[in-house]
Amino acid sequence: GAGVSQSPSNKVTEKGKDVELRCDPISGHTALYWYRQSLGQGLEFLIYFQGNSAPDKSGLPSDRFSAERTGGSVSTLTIQRTQQEDSAVYLCASSATGVLMNTEAFFGQGTRLTVV
Amino acid sequence: KNEVEQSPQNLTAQEGEFITINCSYSVGISALHWLQQHPGGGIVSLFMLSSGKKKHGRLIATINIQEKHSSLHITASHPRDSAVYICAVCGGSNYKLTFGKGTLLTVNP
Numbered sequence: 001g002a003g004v005s006q007s008p009s010n011k012v013t014e015k016g017k018d019v020e021l022r023c024d025p026i027s028g029h030t031a032l033y034w035y036r037q038s039l040g041q042g043l044e045f046l047i048y049f050q051g052n053s054a055p056d057k058s059g060l061p062s063d064r065f066s067a068e069r070t071g072g073s074v075s076t077l078t079i080q081r082t083q084q085e086d087s088a089v090y091l092c093a094s095s096a097t098g099v100l101m102n103t104e105a106f107f108g109q110g111t112r113l114t115v116v
Numbered sequence: 117k118n119e120v121e122q123s124p125q126n127l128t129a130q131e132g133e134f135i136t137i138n139c140s141y142s143v144g145i146s147a148l149h150w151l152q153q154h155p156g157g158g159i160v161s162l163f164m165l166s167s168g169k170k171k172h173g174r175l176i177a178t179i180n181i182q183e184k185h186s187s188l189h190i191t192a193s194h195p196r197d198s199a200v201y202i203c204a205v206c207g208g209s210n211y212k213l214t215f216g217k218g219t220l221l222t223v224n225p
Contacts, residue, residue, distance in 0.1 A: 031211060042120070042215040043202070056212070091159065098211040101146035101166065105213070107159035 002026075004108035006092050012114045013082055021077040021111045025094030032075050033095075033105065034067060038088040046090075049075060050098050082115045089113070119143050122203050122216035129223050135190040137219045139203030142184065149213065150177050150188050151202040159202070162188070193223045 005024040013019050025032050034046040045059040049069045057067070064083075069075040079086055089110040095103045121140045129135055139148070150162040163170050163177040165186075170177050174193075179186040190197055200220050204213040 033211070035215075040217075042217040043204070043213075045212055045214075048211050050211075056209070093159075100149070100164075100206040100213055101210055102164075104161045104164055105149070106161070107151075109156070109158045 004092055004094050004106050006090075006108035006111050008111060009109060010112045010114075012116060015084060015115055016081055018078065018080045019082055019113065021079075021090050021092075021113070023075045023077070023092030023094075023108060025073065025075070025092070026106055027073075029094035029096055029106075030072065031095045031098035031103075032069060033093045034075070034077050035091045035093065036061075036088045037091060037110070043091065046077070048098065079113075082113075084115045087113055087115045119207075119214050120203055120205055120216040122201075122219050124219060125217070126220045127222070129193050129221070131194060131223055131225050133193050133223075135193050135197070135221065135223075137188045137201050137203075137221070139186045139188070139216055140184060141186075141203075141205045141214075143205065143207045143214075145181075145184075145205040145207045146210065147206040148179055148186050149204040149206070150186075151204060153200040153202060153218065155199075162201075190221075195223045195225050197221060198223050 032049040035043040048056040064080045067077045091110045093105045093107045095105045147166045174191045176189040200218040202218045203216040
């Protein structure tokens with residue numbers, strides 16, 4: 001596609017339910033990133049994919065969070081047993097390579113998750 | 117102390133004014149990114165720089181590696197420039213960005 005696409009754009013879920021957030025990166029981009037933006041906070045790194053592998057998942061806040069990427073393309077971020085503190089905007093980005101010292105990152109519109 | 121500090125946190129200007137947003141960082145970096153986030157969440161990359169100065173239209177970004185400081189300038193500001201401007205640095209890991217909390221700019225007509 002022309003840009004990074006995320007779905008859904010908004011998600012309201014009940015505490016304790018599982019949610020899946022989807023990211024379609026720009027075609028051909030090998031690197032994919034998930035970030036979280038909480039109210040009043042800066043973007044927080046969650047996980048980095050290079051192809052289908054995740055060499056750095058150090059930002060995932062707990063074992064309730066997991067992510068996968070298939071076919072070197074689409075990625076899904078799954079949050080199990082959601083808690084109210086999971087409410088945030090989840091942003092996905094992709095880049096042609098994983099070297100952000102000389103490569104621009106392209107961001108999706110984000111998924112606003114609200115846990116009630 | 118955050119690794120990336122932006123100032124000011126909020127900035128209100130009148131249309132036509134010259135705007136400066138500052139970013140200071142405390143770690144060694146290989147590059148610095150300036151991003152723009154409009155209401156609704158979408159983030160757009162404005163600049164990526166590792167030295168000197170870059171210009172795109174009315175936007176200018178500068179970086180001083182020795183002083184660990186970067187500035188984003190907007191000349192002849194316009195209400196459509198109203199957005200959150202975010203500084204992000206690429207440090208020890210080539211793929212990982214560390215973000216400032218952003219500067220909310222409001223330009224009034």
